[in-house]
Amino acid sequence: MMETPYTLHKFCLRSPTSSLPPTIISALFHPSMIPLLPTPLPLATPVIANPSFEIKHTPHKAFAMYATRDIPEGGLIHIEHPVFIVPNKPLPRDHAGYDQVGSQLPKHAFEEMMTMANCRSKQDCPSPVEGIARTNALMIELNFPPEMDASAKNYGAAFLILNRANHSCGPNAAIKWNLPTLTASMYALRPILAGEEITKTYIDPSLPRSERIAHLQENYGFTCDCQWCNLPTSSSLDSDATRAALRIRLLTHPSYPKWSTDLARADDVVLNSHFDALQLIEQEGMHGLQGIYLEEIALCYAILGDEDRFRMWAERLVRRCKVEDSKLANVFESYLGDVRRFKRWAWRRVQRKQMQGKKARALPPPEDLFSPFLLEAQA
Numbered sequence: 266m267m268e269t270p271y272t273l274h275k276f277c278l279r280s281p282t283s284s285l286p287p288t289i290i291s292a293l294f295h296p297s298m299i300p301l302l303p304t305p306l307p308l309a310t311p312v313i314a315n316p317s318f319e320i321k322h323t324p325h326k327a328f329a330m331y332a333t334r335d336i337p338e339g340g341l342i343h344i345e346h347p348v349f350i351v352p353n354k355p356l357p358r359d360h361a362g363y364d365q366v367g368s369q370l371p372k373h374a375f376e377e378m379m380t381m382a383n384c385r386s387k388q389d390c391p392s393p394v395e396g397i398a399r400t401n402a403l404m405i406e407l408n409f410p411p412e413m414d415a416s417a418k419n420y421g422a423a424f425l426i427l428n429r430a431n432h433s434c435g436p437n438a439a440i441k442w443n444l445p446t447l448t449a450s451m452y453a454l455r456p457i458l459a460g461e462e463i464t465k466t467y468i469d470p471s472l473p474r475s476e477r478i479a480h481l482q483e484n485y486g487f488t489c490d491c492q493w494c495n496l497p498t499s500s501s502l503d504s505d506a507t508r509a510a511l512r513i514r515l516l517t518h519p520s521y522p523k524w525s526t527d528l529a530r531a532d533d534v535v536l537n538s539h540f541d542a543l544q545l546i547e548q549e550g551m552h553g554l555q556g557i558y559l560e561e562i563a564l565c566y567a568i569l570g571d572e573d574r575f576r577m578w579a580e581r582l583v584r585r586c587k588v589e590d591s592k593l594a595n596v597f598e599s600y601l602g603d604v605r606r607f608k609r610w611a612w613r614r615v616q617r618k619q620m621q622g623k624k625a626r627a628l629p630p631p632e633d634l635f636s637p638f639l640l641e642a643q644a
């Protein structure tokens with residue numbers, strides 16, 4: 266039998282209140298990975314008391330997540346520990362690892378997991394647990410040291426609820442993994458209406474439609490039914506071009522840092538470009554790209570010293586990135602508490618005033634401009 270370093274582990278996250286049972290995570294870990302988990306292990310994160318979604322069976326996609334009430338942009342939808350963590354690579358055929366993982370799960374979790382999608386063939390994945398893991402597991406980060414071999418850093422985690430989210434090329438939600446708490450959080454990328462399906466993306470949505478379709482077919486065994494994959498050919502080419510442009514734009518858009526120190530550039534050059542980007546993002550449903558534009562629009566208004574507009578955009582940014590980037594949300598929350606905490610508040614106005622002051626001092630006093638002597642001299 267071929268030797269494999271992956272061995273089964275069970276992690277027990279104690280509940281913060283004695284009335285709740287602990288959370289168990291089964292994992293197939295390389296021994297070198299154990300120190301890469303948080304130490305000590307976090308307490309179990311309680312589930313959200315009044316969830317804003319339900320899981321329903323659908324005619325064409327098996328199960329799906331639906332919003333049961335309106336969810337605001339950036340709103341937390343669900344937070345969950347994985348039921349299992351496994352390496353994202355096939356183990357030797359005779360290795361019982363995946364089946365062991367399955368058999369170690371609590372009964373209800375195992376039964377639920379066995380109803381999850383499995384798009385792998387028996388030849389490809391003889392163990393159904395492996396097929397389910399390969400269809401559903403989300404890539405997660407552990408405390409990987411930089412020198413570690415890239416193939417060893419490849420771990421996936423399966424979630425009983427989050428894995429019910431279907432794919433869209435214009436998703437309204439995204440998932441953020443948090444290693445210290447060993448949880449994944451789902452949050453809204455844009456406002457979601459009650460009754461809407463909650464979707465995430467399984468692929469890079471900026472790829473052209475043909476590549477997205479091929480990728481989803483090959484890796485997940487389905488043909489995407491989203492509105493962007495069903496556009497007529499001519500509109501689809503436009504959509505491909507817009508998506509490609511949005512991807513490039515992230516690297517090429519007018520630079521906020523340069524603008525913020527360069528009075529020669531028009532006040533609205535970055536703003537106009539970013540408003541334009543937000544419109545294209547809206548059109549393609551690529552709200553995952555909004556963050557940088559929202560942040561820089563708020564910063565532009567700070568540099569311009571336009572408090573009302575700064576507040577409007579900074580409040581939106583804080584809402585939007587509360588889950589995705591809580592540090593950034595905290596920074597902007599502190600500016601909202603007192604805009605003068607932003608060190609370069611109204612920098613462009615202040616600079617212009619100072620320059621005008623300097624120019625005025627460099628010119629002769631106004632009465633001299635009209636003195637008979639000057640007129641004579643000019644003549």
Ligand SMILES: C[S@@+](CC[C@H](N)C(=O)[O-])C[C@H]1O[C@@H](n2cnc3c(N)ncnc32)[C@H](O)[C@@H]1O
Pocket residue numbers: 325326327328329380381382383384400401428429430431432433485486487488489490491
């Ligand atoms: C991670 S699971 C999503 C939840 C799944 N529907 C279930 O019942 O557990 C991925 C599988 O869901 C289905 N699926 C996801 N997104 C889809 C879409 N946009 N159109 C059709 N089927 C989809 C495919 O069968 C895919 O292999």
